[in-house]
Amino acid sequence: MIFKGILNGCASNIVAQAEELNGFIREHLSCGDNVGSTIFFYSKKEEKNALLGLVPTESAELIRVARYQPENILKALETVENAEKADLYLFPSGFAGSEIAVRWAYRMKGSCLVQVKQIECSGAQLIAKKTVYANHVLGTFKLTQKPFCISLAKGSADSQAIAVRDKLIVTEHDLTGPQKDQFIKHSKWIPTETTKDLAAATFLIIGGRGMHTKENTQNLKKIADALGADFGVSRPVAMSAWTPMHRMIGVSGAMTNPEVCIVAGVSGAAAFYAGIEKSKTIVAINTDIRAPIIKAADVAVIDDYKAVMAELAKIILD
Amino acid sequence: MNILVCFTTTPEVEMLTDEDWVIDKNLQIDTSFLKPTLDSYDESALEIALKLFDASENIKVPLELNALTIAGSGANIILKTLKALRFKRVVRIDSHEDLRFRPMAVASVLTQYVLKHAPLDVLLLGRQTSIGENTRTHLLVAEMLGWPCITQAIRIELVDRNHLVVTHQMDDGRLRQRIQTPCVLSIGDAPNTYMRVPTLKDRLRSGKRPIEILSIKDFQLSDETEELIDLEVIHHRRAGILIEGKSPEEKARKLYEGHLKGSVPVQER
Numbered sequence: 345m346i347f348k349g350i351l352n353g354c355a356s357n358i359v360a361q362a363e364e365l366n367g368f369i370r371e372h373l374s375c376g377d378n379v380g381s382t383i384f385f386y387s388k389k390e391e392k393n394a395l396l397g398l399v400p401t402e403s404a405e406l407i408r409v410a411r412y413q414p415e416n417i418l419k420a421l422e423t424v425e426n427a428e429k430a431d432l433y434l435f436p437s438g439f440a441g442s443e444i445a446v447r448w449a450y451r452m453k454g455s456c457l458v459q460v461k462q463i464e465c466s467g468a469q470l471i472a473k474k475t476v477y478a479n480h481v482l483g484t485f486k487l488t489q490k491p492f493c494i495s496l497a498k499g500s501a502d503s504q505a506i507a508v509r510d511k512l513i514v515t516e517h518d519l520t521g522p523q524k525d526q527f528i529k530h531s532k533w534i535p536t537e538t539t540k541d542l543a544a545a546t547f548l549i550i551g552g553r554g555m556h557t558k559e560n561t562q563n564l565k566k567i568a569d570a571l572g573a574d575f576g577v578s579r580p581v582a583m584s585a586w587t588p589m590h591r592m593i594g595v596s597g598a599m600t601n602p603e604v605c606i607v608a609g610v611s612g613a614a615a616f617y618a619g620i621e622k623s624k625t626i627v628a629i630n631t632d633i634r635a636p637i638i639k640a641a642d643v644a645v646i647d648d649y650k651a652v653m654a655e656l657a658k659i660i661l662d
Numbered sequence: 663m664n665i666l667v668c669f670t671t672t673p674e675v676e677m678l679t680d681e682d683w684v685i686d687k688n689l690q691i692d693t694s695f696l697k698p699t700l701d702s703y704d705e706s707a708l709e710i711a712l713k714l715f716d717a718s719e720n721i722k723v724p725l726e727l728n729a730l731t732i733a734g735s736g737a738n739i740i741l742k743t744l745k746a747l748r749f750k751r752v753v754r755i756d757s758h759e760d761l762r763f764r765p766m767a768v769a770s771v772l773t774q775y776v777l778k779h780a781p782l783d784v785l786l787l788g789r790q791t792s793i794g795e796n797t798r799t800h801l802l803v804a805e806m807l808g809w810p811c812i813t814q815a816i817r818i819e820l821v822d823r824n825h826l827v828v829t830h831q832m833d834d835g836r837l838r839q840r841i842q843t844p845c846v847l848s849i850g851d852a853p854n855t856y857m858r859v860p861t862l863k864d865r866l867r868s869g870k871r872p873i874e875i876l877s878i879k880d881f882q883l884s885d886e887t888e889e890l891i892d893l894e895v896i897h898h899r900r901a902g903i904l905i906e907g908k909s910p911e912e913k914a915r916k917l918y919e920g921h922l923k924g925s926v927p928v929q930e931r
Contacts, residue, residue: 356835415810443813449887476893481691481894481895482893483890484892528841529839529840529841531838531840533837547926582851597851603925604925612898613676614676617898625922641902644902645914651909655911
């Protein structure tokens with residue numbers, strides 16, 4: 345099978361994209377007659393050499409564009425890519441990967457599936473698995489029309505650092521010329537508030553809808569800060585704007601794997617649980633014994649989270 | 663500016679118990695006893711459209727809201743709410759087809775509707791439904807229409823008849839762009855977009871306007887390029903040990919002594 349990874353080097357998370365793709369390739373495509381290459385889109389000339397250290401395959405194509413804009417990326421792919429020569433296109437998890445995967449498959453008359461967790465090549469078909477029903481069910485799909493275009497699900501593979509290659513075949517294209525993205529009249533990048541990457545947290549305290557108010561949310565964060573824990577929230581809390589969106593845990597937010605994860609006032613929807621399921625120890629504090637999180641935790645306390653957390657903080661700090 | 667919000671009603675699957683998750687031989691899960699609700703991303707799309715309508719009145723830009731769903735009659739209750747909330751046309755394409763994993767079919771129906779009912783300037787959709795998790799319909803509609811598409815929109819501001827300012831989430835930040843219509847916009851995790859509730863006065867005022875009903879049979883449904891072949895329930899189970907105690911303080915102490923001591927990093931003070 346001839347496969348191609350497509351990475352967005354215009355984004356600052358390019359290392360994470362490349363290591364995720366590398367992990368997926370090693371897990372699913374490293375055996376047999378599979379031959380892979382990687383296409384990088386990038387815009388800053390000075391970052392080109394760094395990209396060459398992030399190639400998870402034997403060869404790479406570097407396509408320089410003015411900036412990441414889906415319409416232009418698709419046009420660039422149409423310019424340089426012969427889809428008849430590829431069986432499978434792999435896109436990283438994340439927004440850019442999915443949006444390009446779907447549109448590229450449509451234009452190439454191929455098959456597409458996004459947020460894929462596993463793949464298995466089976467003759468002329470590709471069998472791919474992804475979650476459906478709000479993360480409660482694993483669906484298996486058969487893709488029959490090549491090229492297969494899939495984007496990865498967050499956490500679908502363990503990221504793997506890229507080994508330095510002695511020999512790397514590199515092709516370059518410069519498509520920075522005038523673009524016809526006429527529908528965009530003005531564009532401004534907005535830096536968002538950043539925090540320590542929650543995916544790397546070792547001790548995590550997470551608040552859910554059971555906190556009821558923004559003030560309670562801030563109070564739980566203060567406890568987390570005092571204990572040296574990272575603080576996250578479930579989707580309903582983030583959607584109520586009680587915290588910035590980057591604190592959201594789950595399939596829409598951070599996928600974590602801490603040593604200890606304390607979840608307070610969280611019901612435990614499956615889409616949330618996917619973000620903490622790799623935790624070594626999960627402690628749930630909830631007033632409702634029927635909440636799904638209770639059976640999905642290692643240890644559970646049925647009580648008011650405020651009183652339990654206040655005492656727990658006192659014990660730990662003493 | 664004419665805006666069409668395409669939305670889905672969906673069973674609230676978080677209400678299902680472990681025993682309810684049964685997959686039959688046709689790869690169906692019985693959710694018929696659950697009340698249909700708005701899918702969360704679609705709810706955000708509808709509320710963002712209503713905020714645009716509010717803004718249009720303030721800056722005197724004519725704006726028309728329309729809503730469309732492909733569903734059975736169970737969706738009528740939501741369509742009536744939208745009528746009361748000042749959506750001018752509310753349309754249901756009557757369907758009992760299994761469209762859970764058919765984004766190409768859904769996109770083809772939406773595309774035909776848009777082309778037949780032109781001029782529409784903006785299509786707003788939630789980024790995905792919770793059942794299918796396809797995350798493809800908005801992108802396929804854009805491709806079929808030949809319109810540009812911005813995904814993960816979290817805020818939309820009205821500029822004039824032909825222009826919007828769209829703030830959308832990227833993988834490493836946010837972009838605020840002034841764009842020209844027509845376009846397809848998909849809504850991501852947009853805070854503060856729970857849909858408003860109409861007043862009784864609103865409901866009475868909108869009462870006589872009909873819900874337009876079309877039939878799915880009048881549309882050509884595109885074939886999918888992938889096929890669902892199996893479903894398997896994911897069980898999230900751990901020990902679930904309950905900490906007993908007479909007070910929160912006692913439970914906290916037992917939790918710490920029995921399960922957290924040595925695991926929780928101690929802060930240097």
